[in-house]
Amino acid sequence: MRPKNKKEGRHQRAGVCLLLTGLMVVGMMALIFAFSAQDASRSSDLSGGLCGRIVRGVLTLLGAGADQEKTELWVGILETPVRKLAHFTEYALFSVIVCTHGLMHRLVSGKRPALFQTGREAFRGFLPLFARTVPFCILYAVSDEVHQYFVPGRSCRLFDVGVDSTGILFGAALFLLTVQTQKVKIWIKWLQGPDKIKVQYDTSCREAAERYPVPDRSERIITMRCIELLEGLTYECLQGDVQVSVSAVINDSRKIAEGCMFLCIRGAAFDGHSFAGEAAKAGAAVLVVEEPVDVPEHVTVIKVDNTRYAMALISAVWFGHPDQEITTIAVTGTKGKTTTTYMIKDLLEKCGHRTGVIGTIEVVIGEKHIPVNNTTPESYDIHRYFREMVEDGCDCVVMEASSQGFKLDRTAGIVFDYGLFTNLSPDHIGPNEHKDFAEYLSCKAKLFTQCKKGFANLDDEHFAEVTAQAVCPVQTFGLNEKADLRASDIALTRGTDFLGVDFTVSGLLEGRISCGVPGAFNVHNALGAICIALEMGADLAVINEALRSFTVKGRVQIIPTGYEYTLIVDYAHNAVALESILKTLREYQPARLISLFGCGGNRSKLRRFEMGEVSGRLADLTIITSDNPRFEEPQAIMDDILTGIRKTDGQYIAIIDRREAISYAMHHAQPGDIVVLAGKGHENYQEIKGRKYHMSEEEIVQDVLDGKY
Template sequence: MKISDLVKNMEEVEVIGNDIDIKKLCYSTSDIDENSLFFCIVGLNVDGHTFIKKAIENGAKAIVVSKDLEPLNDVTVIKVKDTREAMSLISSNFYGNPSKEIDVIGITGTNGKTTSTFMMKSILEVANKKTSLLGTIYNIIGSKKEEAKRTTPESKDLQGLFRDMINFGDDSCIMEVSSHSLDLKRVYGVDFKVGIFTNLTQDHLDFHSDMGSYFNAKMKLFDNSEYAVINIDDEYGRKAVNKIKGKVLTYGLTNEANLFASDILISSEGAKFKLNYKGESEEILLHLPGKFNIYNALGCIGAALILNITLEDIKKGLESLSSVPGRSEKITSSKGFTVIIDYAHTPDGLTNILSTTKEYTDGNLIALFGCGGDRDRTKRPLMGKAAGEIADFCVVTSDNPRGEEPSDIIQDIIPGVKATGCNYTVIENRKDAIKYAIDNAKKGDVIVIAGKGHETYQILKNETIHFDEKEIVLDFLKEEL
């Protein structure tokens, strides 16, 4: 594609050099072939402008920059204000603006994004929509499923995936949209049919300076969404309704919302509620427990209604979803206790899973959790407090310590647990902690292993090891027999 076509409809762009034909887009020098265009992305730790010489040596014929350069021989320079923004727009043009050809449903919020994508996909498929999914666990396009490398792909990769979806014959895409991706403009220029806002609680303050910045990042999704579906029971959801200029449908648990749930019954097997919308009602049975999953379902119902999907198909879609990997996954021991594996890694997420589990726990509720390293330290005591206020016993352990010492992270958690008066123990090695909890569990007890959910690895300083909690639990339960 000619450079003039790649920069079509872009503002504040200057092309210095020939209008050459580009065969490939790259933001890593290792991907460059002949006739490639290289984006000099200014990252958090690395500036892509420092790799210009390497990019040219590898065959790049065009360079996208945001800084002044000395003239480059035989290389076209595309000068822009923001190389991330330019990568999104150029990539969209390169792949033929694919998000205009499919219904893209984006879900943002602190908790509930992954479960909501699975709910939404189930609804769309019952309605005979050919649907792709992009999220934290998997990317599913057509018949192809692979583990996701990040919650929201980089813009160049994302636009390529949209084109793959269309080539596979898909007409819909449901995707998680992280606050990082919004701030880093990975979804800049994507045409979203519907944006869903689940909730906002403390997380990622290592990246966003404060909750206001975190909220503002989330709101960027709705700048490019034709419709917005907003949880107005959430404090920030109510703020969002006042900020969004487009069409808004609200949901919640009271009739203040356009779409609301009533007659709620929650058990260990799931959640039952009555859906109410424009004078119509429908009984819905979820196989996923907890009030928080009712909220997830309501957001998806709102999006489905906007897409003109019938209540009958919505009901079938939600009721056909039996589980989501690493989200409230239940394993029952022959000794009569239960293990729940869940991704909860925020204070609010931990409160949600523990309070739901507490309702059907006959014995003691044991919370096993840690906190990630090189992330927001201020939420660590809050995690301890959330667990201690609900659980009968806490096992404080390691999570993904990354570059920090696990013991230092644990020491940040402990004051929160102590403040509640809850009994606890510290076992730094996570596998040993799981074994301890299982060895000491009695009939009627429930162990909630929180923080990693679907992840099959643990990040320890400079190495990543295989660590699949479901495998580990099943192995320990076999030893119990």
């Protein structure tokens, strides 16, 4: 039976391992019993014959001759030590097998020892296991000696119990050392084996992912050795000791902690290498660099080719590869990532999967909502969030994978269970983002080199380029008849405070779908989400239940006003997105379509010209206002937008204060109008001169309704 999720899959595999080791324990006990059941004569013949062969072989090898007299002399001398060594060895092996069985039992019950710890910490971590397994082995040794008392010619001797017990303790110590040095053999082969990706993705990523097991975070790791964190990386130790303990992994010089590993990251504004000396003075034990740095000799310095890539793999190890404990889903594309991500979340939760989210709007872990600065966080934060989700009981996570995230190696080393591509169009191209569209496309295409199964929009004009380098099976969705999941008979639905779309699906699923978000473009988002939901066990009824009531903050979000016009908040912040939503809303045949937007400062001016032209061409009235001016003057940004809109015949008005602009739009809206507040979406701030001031469009709308504006 196919497991529902990774947790269940691991539990099943650990159960199989428990059964196998249990059979080995029983088999070893039977073997020891069989040897003990031999009478004195037969036992002596067995050990004497073995000693004789050993002695003759050694004497022949030494050229001393293997005559009968010499052989019998040495056999008489060695027979007893050989017998005791045999007892020692069989009980050492018995101890290893019993300890392994005990470990599997703890894994199944969820009480896993801290496998990453070393020395005294490791011994303390395994004490609960040894407290059960070692006494069991010793009791069996005692019972074996008692059994020999009843065998003709054999005896029960305390000395033999001591030899057996010594072998048992040696076996337990050997087991502990083996677990510490050969973790991959215990975990990957049995617990991760069936889930290992069968495609050819980056070798170092695979080695890093398979090198370490997943520790139980109920026993928090206090320190790890530097060499453990570096597994899977190609590096050079410029100075210091790779065996040094690391207390934390840090990439922010303001957060240096005693004994930490500091990664010198090259950023757009700062270069972490310039803080190397400061980090060493603050107590950093290890520096990970791309170039030599001048620090005291006691500080370990590790040189790698790319510190961002290194941080991703190191973070995964530090948090115990939580991505292997949870079903991971990544969504990439120019438009629709956030909507699709939340659609997937709603669908999976309707199926009974507790699902976390990492995206543009926020990180969601259970009931906790964490604001974020980047669509795809830094790799350290990704794995930290994954770990928190696992501990919160999540069995799935869906995240937005941005082009910048791929470019800056934030997702390096993660092999997603499912990858979803929505669409691609020119965006995020500029000095601080991608140098050209080719680089942008290349970064997006990386998703299908980092996932086990992909889903892609067959209708997108760049479908072939994005999937060309895929190393996993890719299923398709779209309106195209060749798509694996197809949509047809699309119908728009509208009420005063409701805009939706219905469509028929065929292929992977057959039936009629009703979706509570407007526009034909959301059909593609819904199709992508449905593909994932089908993989996770959803049926038509569950899918309809989730999509019919679906809404996502700041993405074509309808805000009820009580008046006979429709007010929408949307994140459309570039020409492509603005054109898409305006064309979509135009299809609902409004009395008038009113577009309110601004443009962000310190971004491409071309975007401003294009957005002005798009709105002037498609909207009946455009209200130009301020967005996030950052370090530019709002009026200068608006002037650029005006340059574009003046190429059209569209009506417009410019109101620099966004609150006043929203108030104007609402007070001048007429029955049947659709008003779209574009650009801010979920954001609850306005960024001016490096500071973020609170500003929520939902709150502004309510203030207008309350008569405050």
